Structure formats: structure tokens, C-alpha cells
Amino acid sequence: MMMVMFFMLMMIPLSFLSLSWLLSQFCYLFLYMTVLLSGYSLFFSSVSYSYGMDSFSYNLILLGVLISSYMVISMQGSFNMNMYMIINLSLGFFLFIIFSSLSFLYMYISFEFVLVPLVILMLGWGYQPERLMAGLYLFFYTVLVSLPLLILILYIYNKSGSMFFDYLKYSSKFSLIHFVLVFVFMVKLPMFLVHFWLPKAHVQAPVSGSMILAGLMLKIGGYGLIRIMYMYEYMFMQYSYIWYSLSLVGSVLVGIVCLMQGDIKCLIAYSSVSHMGMVIMGLMTMSSWGLMGSYLLMLGHGFCSSGLFYMANLFYMRTGSRSFFINKGLMTYMPSCSMIWFIYCSFNMSCPPSVNFISEVMILSSMLSYWVNSFIFFIGTSFMCACFSYYLYSYSQHGLHHNLYSFSTLNLMEFLCLFMHLFPLLVYSIIIMSLF
Template identity: 55%
Template structure:
């Protein structure tokens, strides 16, 4: 409750806040979050709110990414923009901390409204109207079955809390209705068409919160609902596991035919989330841990890559690979940062992405032995499209004849703050999980 009251206070005082004051207040909020006591499974319980290990990392990631959104959007900073960002942060905090299914569904749907306003108000091209319709109807259509399941639980059992013991069930329809909304939000392959459209049309802050946080709602919801009917999930998970393992390979090939940098990063996010889904569906400790770490690592890495794509767009007014060739002549000082982010995107040490992919691969082989054949292709293609992204954009002939370091200190700070937690989390991971 303390965190929610803190954010509500910021929303009420939005007219008298400057961007640097907001960033400072979010840094204070991160310190408050890190002081939570997590010695028991659920802690800081108040009314219908509680925080466990899964919620804690995602709440911390939410506050961190939102503060970086403000740092990346100084040019468009105004009171209405800040209000939307704070309402998004509040709704995400509620999603990751509520103990009640209906409240989770309520804030799950509500978080779509400020994001739509953000894309509609500060998006780039007129096609943003189509991308909003895609995102709205995908989410609306997929979440209606979840609402029916929640109503069924309440009418038959009288409780909507996640720790309640519901009856035994083996209905595939019940299983599908429970997780369909989260598979679309994750998104799983074949339900992912809204994501590249929304990413391409969104401003940099919209892309950051989409990649960094909104995709994680799907994984978080799956983890929460998976423990309600464990045997039901264990019986039917192979269906979604098959979709994910093929989708991860197909999406990697799709990355090679993209002409838009943001679109390629968005499709790489789909591939990583398919791998995250496979870790969750394996239903063992290591798969769950690997998926959780991948959600944290991908949230930071993908958000940083969208920031770098926006830096290029602001200078050259294009996101096309064919125009943005030879950036090593135009932005030589950004070359190392771009290369490190591309390496972390394909899971190189010492990043948390490397550890998460390693753990997920082990859990995949434990769930389905012959998946090691697919793992070879997934790892190889992931490395290929990450190297392709760096090589195609930074090498080649630039369309101008001069060299100029065109990045300022604020933008270096933004990228560095994305980069350091990815490495630091890898170094301290044994303090929390092993």
C-alpha cells in the first residue's frame, strides 16, 4: 500500500513536477522497493495485496523501466504524458501485487487504456490507428474467456484468491480459457501479430514499456494460474510447448527479412518470449527460475535496444536498414554499446540472459529429450539475427561524407543504466535463488 500511495501522490502533484524531480522520486521508490522484507513466501500483505519473490523482481523492473522512460522522453515531457506514465506504473504495480484473480483481470485490462492513449498521442505514423485496433481487439478477444473462468470460480467456490484450493479438473476448455489471455499478451507464436505493429508505431517510451513490462504480464499470469490446476497444466502443456518450439525457429527466420530496425527487435522479443514460455511450461523449478530471469534480462536488454534504435531515428529520421548502413562512420562512439546489447540479446556472458537461456535449455531437455535438436537451431539463429542487426546497421557505406559523434551524455547514461543491471544481476544471482 505504501508504494501505491507514493505513486498516487505523484499523480496528484503532476502539474508541479519537472522531469528530473520525477526521475529522482522514482529512484527513491526503487530504494523503498528494495527494502521489502521477503523472508517468507508472501510478505507485506495488506488487504488484497502481497509481494513474493516473483512479484518483487517484476515490481522493481516496472519502477526501473518507467524511470528510464521519463529519461528517454525529455523532448515530449508534459503533464499529460507524465500522468499517463504514472497511471501505467500504478496499474502495473497492482497487476504484480494483487492476490485476487478479478483484480488481476481488472488492472490487466485497464493498463491497455493509457498505453493506447500513449501510442495514439505520441506515435509516429498514421498507421498507429491500425496498430491500436490490433492490440485492443487481440487483448479484448483473448481476455473474455478468462473473465468467464473467474466468474465460474466465484459462483462455484466463493473465492478468487490464488492460494485457494479449487476442485480437480481435466477439462482442456478450462485450461485454454485460463491461459489464452496470457498467451496473447506474452505473446506466443501465432498470437503475436499485434506486437510488431504496436512497436513500430509507438514512441520510444511506448516501445520500452511494451518490451520491458507488458510482455511480462503474460508470463506472470501463467505462473500464477499454473499453480491452481497443476495436473491440468501438466496434461496439456505439450500443445503450447510444440507451438513455442516451432515458433521460436520460424520467428528467427522472419527476423532476417525485416527492413525496419524496430520491427526486427520486436520479432526477436517474440522469439525470446517463446523460449520463456517453454521454460514455464516445463513445470519444474529450473524452468520457472530460467523464465523468471529471462523476463528480467529481456526487459532490460530489449528496452535498451529500442532506445538505441530511437537514437538513430532521431538523427536520420528513418529506421530502415537500407538508409542506416555505415553507422560506424556517423556514430562511432555508440558502436561498442550497440555491439554489447546485440551480444546480450543473443545470450552471451556475463549477462543474465546467458544464465536464463542455459537454465531454460536444461529444463526443455528434461521435459522433452529430443528438444536438444531444436535448441541447436534456436541458439544458432538467435546469434545470427543479433549479429546481422549489428553488422548490417554499423558496417557498409554511409550516405554522408563526414564522421561525427552525435550522442550526448544523457543518452549514454540512459544506455548505461540499462546495461549495468543485466551484468550486476548475474553476479549476485546466488544470493537470492541458489
């Protein structure tokens, strides 16, 4: 693990070279193969200096390396590329520490530090002046709820004498401890009612900022919930109905809100809130199928949502707007994108044989075991998800485009990035179906 961390630190001098983006792709490929071949056959593999991997962090680290590579492709040719590479490496480094740390304190410190390069990315490469307010929303939503967690971490260390996850097992009945632990990660997911920062951050961030937000930043919340679930199992069983109920109703309401959006990126951002609500429902059931379904949904959503944001940016670069009222008739304007956009929208609405479909079936079975009437809300969530995914595809692809000129404008690099978002989704689907 330390080897990987030092490798990422030594990549920073490459950022000052003229072809830094090309060299970084080779380095990310090498890094991906290093992590991929390290495996997770042991409970904690590659343990070194309080860092290691298990089956939960393994795929998220691989996802982080891939999304970092896609970010470089998406911003190729933008201004101040050397500084952007440093920001990209910093984000990848802190995310790697979050997913590989065995200590709660290390995870918390990286959880806070990852905000700094993300806010710099949003303020430096964003589009509108409103990005200043979006950065404040993102920063204060996360910092204000995570400060009580620092006090709680010190309290836990004082009680147990250790910060390692495998040593922290408690049966406390103090509800404030549960609220402080869970609420931090619920804001990061984000849960319905504390999701207001996400659409603002997505709309104002550059395409790479949206990709890292959808692909990885939301997964920190789910990963944190999985970790603390093993610490306070009794309290989760006692209070999980609160978070479960909020997400149950919130997922349906957010699906309705999606249909009222006039901005493509805003709709995709709200769809992320709806999907993360299903992740919360799966985790709060405290069942093995719910846990695995939520984990797979996080992985599938990481690739699918990142690809949707990248493709929405391709439309924005060609038409100069993200509005549905201008992005019409793209099937005649950009025919080469229509099929890929359809596949992404289908995966977003969890059509078989995607990872999202398999994960939602697993979540549904766990929800029925938790409360049998959950299927009513699940049907509503799935129906609204299908509605806004169909709306996203049909409203943008059909209709009459304003200049009535048909041509294919994507270059090879953009097709490569779109395909590399789809390829892991298909591989994961094949692997999971073979297991069943």
C-alpha cells in the same frame, strides 16, 4: 503495499509542475528504494488489503519502477510533457497492482485497465497514421481473448468462494478451462501465431511505448502463467505439450522471419517473440529449473530489449529513418554508440556472462528432461537468434554512410539511460553466478 500505491497516486499533481520530469525521477528513486528494502523474506511480504509481494512479483515490481523512470528520460523534451507524465504514472500504477495483487479479480481488472494508457500513449505520441490500426490490433487482440476469462473468474468464485491465489487449487479435467486461462496470457506474451499485434504496436509506438511494451507488458503474460500454474497443476501437466510444441517450432520460424526485416524496430520486436517462445517452453516443462530459467529470461529480456529499442530510437532521431538501408556505417557516424550497441546485441543473443545465457542453459536442461529431442529445435532457435543479432549489429554499424561525417552526438542523459539499462543486467549476472 498500500503505502506505495498511495505514493504513486500522490505523484500525479507533480505532473503539472514545470520540472515534473526531474521531480518524478527523485520520486521513482525513492519508490525503488522503498520496494527494494521491503524485501521478500516471507512468503508474502508487506501484505495489506489484498496486496503483497513474493519472490516472483518482487523483481518484476522493481523492473516496472526502473522502466518507468527510463521512459521519462527517453521522452524528455517531447511535446505535452505534463500529459505524458500522467500517462506514465497510470501505466506504472496499474502494472504495480498486477504484480502485487493477491486476488485474481484485482489482477484481471488491472490487466484490462493497463491497455487504456498504453493505447493513448501510442495514439498521442506515435509517428505514422498507421498507429490507429496498430492501436486497434493491440486493443482487440487483448480484449477479445480476456472476456472469456472474466466469465471463468466468476465461475471460479462461485465454486470456491474466494479469489485469492493461495486458496485456488483445482484438479478439473475440463480442457476449456485450461484453454481460456492460458490463452489470455499466451496472447500477451505473445506466443507464435497470436503475435501479429506486437510488431505493429512496436513500430507505431513512440520510444517509451516500445520500452514499456518490451520491458513489462510482455512480462504480464509470463507472470500470469506462473500464477495460474499453481492453480491447475494437473491440467498443465496434461495439456502443456500443445503450447510447448507451438513455441518450439514458432521460435525457429520467428528467428527466420527476423532476417527478412528491413526495419530495425521490427526486427527487435520479432526477436522478443522468439525469446518469449523460450519462456513458454521453460514454463511448460513444469520443472523448477524451467520455471527459474523462464523467470530470469523475462528479467534479462526486460532490460536488454528496452535498451535496444531506446538505442534504435537514438539512431532514428539522428538519421530520420529506421530502415537498415539508411542506417548503415553508424560506426563512423556515431562511434560512441558502437560498443554499447555491440554489448546489447551480444546480450540479445545470450552470450555469457549475461543473465540471458544462464537462463537459457536452465531452460535447455528442463527441455531435455521434458523431451530429449528438444535440443534440435533449441539449437535452431539459438542459431537463428545469433544470426539476427549479428545481422542487427553488422548491417547497421558497417558499410558506407551517406554523409561521410564522423561525430559523437549522444548527450549525457542518453548515455545515462543506456548505462542504466546495462547496469542491472550485469548486477543480476554477478548475483546469479555467485549463487552457482
